[in-house]
Amino acid sequence: LKSQRLNGISHRGRVLTLDSMNPNVKRVEYAVRGPIVQRAVQIEKELKEGVKKPFTEVIKANIGDAHAMGQKPITFFRQVLALCSYPALLEDSKFPEDAKKRAQRILEACGGHSIGAYSTSQGIECIRQDVARYIEKRDGGIPSNPDNIYLSTGASDAIVTILKLLVCGEGRDRTGVMISIPQYPLYSAALADLGAVQINYYLDEDNCWSLNITELRRALNAAREHCNPRVLCIINPGNPTGQVQSRQCIEDVIRFAKEEHLFLMADEVYQDNVYAEGCQFHSFKKVLFEMGPEYSNTVEMASFHSTSKCYMGECGFRGGYMEVINLDPEVKAQLIKLVSVRLCPPVPGQALLDLVVNPPQPDEPSYATFMKERTAVLSTLAEKARLTEQIFNTVPGITCNPVQGAMYTFPGITLPQKAIDKAKELGLVPDMFYCMRLLEEDGICLVPGSGFGQREGTYHFRMTILPPTDKLKVVLQKIREFHLRFTQEFS
Amino acid sequence: LKSQRLNGISHRGRVLTLDSMNPNVKRVEYAVRGPIVQRAVQIEKELKEGVKKPFTEVIKANIGDAHAMGQKPITFFRQVLALCSYPALLEDSKFPEDAKKRAQRILEACGGHSIGAYSTSQGIECIRQDVARYIEKRDGGIPSNPDNIYLSTGASDAIVTILKLLVCGEGRDRTGVMISIPQYPLYSAALADLGAVQINYYLDEDNCWSLNITELRRALNAAREHCNPRVLCIINPGNPTGQVQSRQCIEDVIRFAKEEHLFLMADEVYQDNVYAEGCQFHSFKKVLFEMGPEYSNTVEMASFHSTSKCYMGECGFRGGYMEVINLDPEVKAQLIKLVSVRLCPPVPGQALLDLVVNPPQPDEPSYATFMKERTAVLSTLAEKARLTEQIFNTVPGITCNPVQGAMYTFPGITLPQKAIDKAKELGLVPDMFYCMRLLEEDGICLVPGSGFGQREGTYHFRMTILPPTDKLKVVLQKIREFHLRFTQEFS
Numbered sequence: 001l002k003s004q005r006l007n008g009i010s011h012r013g014r015v016l017t018l019d020s021m022n023p024n025v026k027r028v029e030y031a032v033r034g035p036i037v038q039r040a041v042q043i044e045k046e047l048k049e050g051v052k053k054p055f056t057e058v059i060k061a062n063i064g065d066a067h068a069m070g071q072k073p074i075t076f077f078r079q080v081l082a083l084c085s086y087p088a089l090l091e092d093s094k095f096p097e098d099a100k101k102r103a104q105r106i107l108e109a110c111g112g113h114s115i116g117a118y119s120t121s122q123g124i125e126c127i128r129q130d131v132a133r134y135i136e137k138r139d140g141g142i143p144s145n146p147d148n149i150y151l152s153t154g155a156s157d158a159i160v161t162i163l164k165l166l167v168c169g170e171g172r173d174r175t176g177v178m179i180s181i182p183q184y185p186l187y188s189a190a191l192a193d194l195g196a197v198q199i200n201y202y203l204d205e206d207n208c209w210s211l212n213i214t215e216l217r218r219a220l221n222a223a224r225e226h227c228n229p230r231v232l233c234i235i236n237p238g239n240p241t242g243q244v245q246s247r248q249c250i251e252d253v254i255r256f257a258k259e260e261h262l263f264l265m266a267d268e269v270y271q272d273n274v275y276a277e278g279c280q281f282h283s284f285k286k287v288l289f290e291m292g293p294e295y296s297n298t299v300e301m302a303s304f305h306s307t308s309k310c311y312m313g314e315c316g317f318r319g320g321y322m323e324v325i326n327l328d329p330e331v332k333a334q335l336i337k338l339v340s341v342r343l344c345p346p347v348p349g350q351a352l353l354d355l356v357v358n359p360p361q362p363d364e365p366s367y368a369t370f371m372k373e374r375t376a377v378l379s380t381l382a383e384k385a386r387l388t389e390q391i392f393n394t395v396p397g398i399t400c401n402p403v404q405g406a407m408y409t410f411p412g413i414t415l416p417q418k419a420i421d422k423a424k425e426l427g428l429v430p431d432m433f434y435c436m437r438l439l440e441e442d443g444i445c446l447v448p449g450s451g452f453g454q455r456e457g458t459y460h461f462r463m464t465i466l467p468p469t470d471k472l473k474v475v476l477q478k479i480r481e482f483h484l485r486f487t488q489e490f491s
Numbered sequence: 492l493k494s495q496r497l498n499g500i501s502h503r504g505r506v507l508t509l510d511s512m513n514p515n516v517k518r519v520e521y522a523v524r525g526p527i528v529q530r531a532v533q534i535e536k537e538l539k540e541g542v543k544k545p546f547t548e549v550i551k552a553n554i555g556d557a558h559a560m561g562q563k564p565i566t567f568f569r570q571v572l573a574l575c576s577y578p579a580l581l582e583d584s585k586f587p588e589d590a591k592k593r594a595q596r597i598l599e600a601c602g603g604h605s606i607g608a609y610s611t612s613q614g615i616e617c618i619r620q621d622v623a624r625y626i627e628k629r630d631g632g633i634p635s636n637p638d639n640i641y642l643s644t645g646a647s648d649a650i651v652t653i654l655k656l657l658v659c660g661e662g663r664d665r666t667g668v669m670i671s672i673p674q675y676p677l678y679s680a681a682l683a684d685l686g687a688v689q690i691n692y693y694l695d696e697d698n699c700w701s702l703n704i705t706e707l708r709r710a711l712n713a714a715r716e717h718c719n720p721r722v723l724c725i726i727n728p729g730n731p732t733g734q735v736q737s738r739q740c741i742e743d744v745i746r747f748a749k750e751e752h753l754f755l756m757a758d759e760v761y762q763d764n765v766y767a768e769g770c771q772f773h774s775f776k777k778v779l780f781e782m783g784p785e786y787s788n789t790v791e792m793a794s795f796h797s798t799s800k801c802y803m804g805e806c807g808f809r810g811g812y813m814e815v816i817n818l819d820p821e822v823k824a825q826l827i828k829l830v831s832v833r834l835c836p837p838v839p840g841q842a843l844l845d846l847v848v849n850p851p852q853p854d855e856p857s858y859a860t861f862m863k864e865r866t867a868v869l870s871t872l873a874e875k876a877r878l879t880e881q882i883f884n885t886v887p888g889i890t891c892n893p894v895q896g897a898m899y900t901f902p903g904i905t906l907p908q909k910a911i912d913k914a915k916e917l918g919l920v921p922d923m924f925y926c927m928r929l930l931e932e933d934g935i936c937l938v939p940g941s942g943f944g945q946r947e948g949t950y951h952f953r954m955t956i957l958p959p960t961d962k963l964k965v966v967l968q969k970i971r972e973f974h975l976r977f978t979q980e981f982s
Binding site: 014015016028032033065067068069070071078085089092112115117120153154165166167168261300314317326327328 | 506512558583606609610659677684
């Protein structure tokens, strides 16, 4: 660097170059919006400009973006948001009374009765109270304290904030963070950015991507040789793997965290997205408290939720919250200080979150429509989850676990050796080569399994189940045909 | 740490404590929402609970939050936002045609025509185009490329992102960042968080808080002894100091940045907030390009803007953008990768930004109302800027520079030695003691100058000029009386 500095003065090169930038940022990767998605956007432009392709549109099954896939917003939510945005509409008789009541309550909690005012950095107090009540109801009455609720800019924001608090030390004392493989790449990206040590534990593909305590222990013991493991991250229901953890598994994880003195991070943004028979969402908080005070008074945890997934799929509003359990009061003060630097989460997203945790009640005029819309989304998703597993498993060379929950399937694909060689020749990882070919030939945008992590020598892709049922059937059929064609070409 | 780890296993203390957390986070300070504001919130609660105080409400003049101070939103902006939130309203004849047209255009640019879809991480393309056209118009035709525009979650988000790219190196090679003193504490907070070296250059209080190149050079040379200075941050119009930089000053700064091989960060979020006779906003971009290709082809720069200030004051929406100039293409790719991890800025904030950069035109139905509302806000602010300076300068012991722009005044206060001693006895910095007393006695919440930085031995506070004129007069009068009382008490 010193020589570069001296050179800089004579050369007058740029101040900021690839060589002179933050090396942690260089290490960040985020496949969900990586090169394949950039190529997809390019292809879309080419199609618009009239370039001939073997397809007429690009189907982006790379990201859990429900509205982009045609899902309609929940009417009640958007009515309230319109009322909050333009309160003159409160005089309009076309809006139902419960929507107006909700909007008025939110506006009264805003500075100057405007969603254009900053909120407190932790989030609007009455919304945090509603979140706490929602959690209590969800968890069968286990108490939740609004002071432990922090609203956030989507769940990502809160996840990164908690990781930032936790990461310290140098060399062998550097904080290690355990994440599942396959993982959602926000985690690896945040850890690279913070310079933390990523500790991989592998989910068991042969057992529906379940989490295995023996594997957790193996990963932890290996990591203790070179870093200070302090954090265990869980995604349930799973992204990208779609599994739903059993109550027993969650209990085992909590016991493990306590024994091994780990801070638990429970990413539960898909808590309403459970489809498979016999599967049920159990919150880590609930299980923790059911395990008794020995656990509920000691295990430190943060749980994350978002407005972007479930039945509402309101990604653009960037709403979310986290609940912290057993967080040191001094650390809480530091957390509040840290979030205050960014002033506050977007207030429209906070308002939306309030509606999600406090939807229309049976005695309110919007209830029937709300329930109809909610049920329709969730039952369609359940149908698409089944359909996806079913069709993929008819393809020789594709192995697909049941999509028990969340919005994704992560099937394993068998690639011929010649395809693997060809990919290497092109400098691509094999499943990236596969997905790029699929994109160029059929206009379908998936994310290669390598973007999420996978066991050495295995290959996968992540696909969302969000396209409308008819389109999803076409997509599945096209992938089927592509896979057979691709396999044949390289056999 | 190692001993603590071993202890952890026997003691079973918390995983995350003040001692075991990220030390950079501990160093973060953010006075605008610091202890004094927390006390203000507490007092508000006490008032609600019926606790008797010498006042009936807390006036928060600590933060530039226009709507919280009673400023009304721009009607056109909120109409479009309501239409975007609940597109069924597009059928409603009560909404003007231009608002509908704007909403339709934004919705068409959204995935699935919903602001609930994620946008691209850089921001919606047609909005970036509108931003580029706005900049071109503002800068008298100097071209702006939408590819250089990055939408953000308020300006803070973009500022932190650029700093993150720039910070690297260890020890004497650690990146140094030059910031003005007094500064807006986002900068010091971000630098602490990133572990960068903060290099203070002092604004000249005796010359209307102007920036002096000799002082810049002094600060830079001193810093070169212990770090690698690579970045120069400017806030114009100034926060907290309210000065507006002359064209000549900006030219000098740009020349300095080029000579000294510094990356320029121009925080221009108050670009519409210029009040003083003879003052005018000059963008760094415009001056850079007017200095000729020797400068415009080489000086690396990022300029920041926001929806939170100016005449709209829509803080809660967290809208903003930055324009980058001469950024290395490889670094641009890294920047896009980095912002993609957080998926996208809030889409309602993006929509709002679109309206700010592309407001109603003279031939459109909403133009007259829009102009009336905009002018009313800005002329009232100008009046309040004059009033503030005038009244403060009648108080012995308060010295107030003209509020040429932005939304704040940062007067110097003379504190009696006995007050300084008393503060020290209480473990408070003297201007914190002063502001706390003012809060307890009169319910007025200001931020102590120490939260922004000031020359050793001088004392200040920051006050926004945002309260409604009548209330502002009361506030100024109360501060006047408090100051006299305080001075007397400690004389």
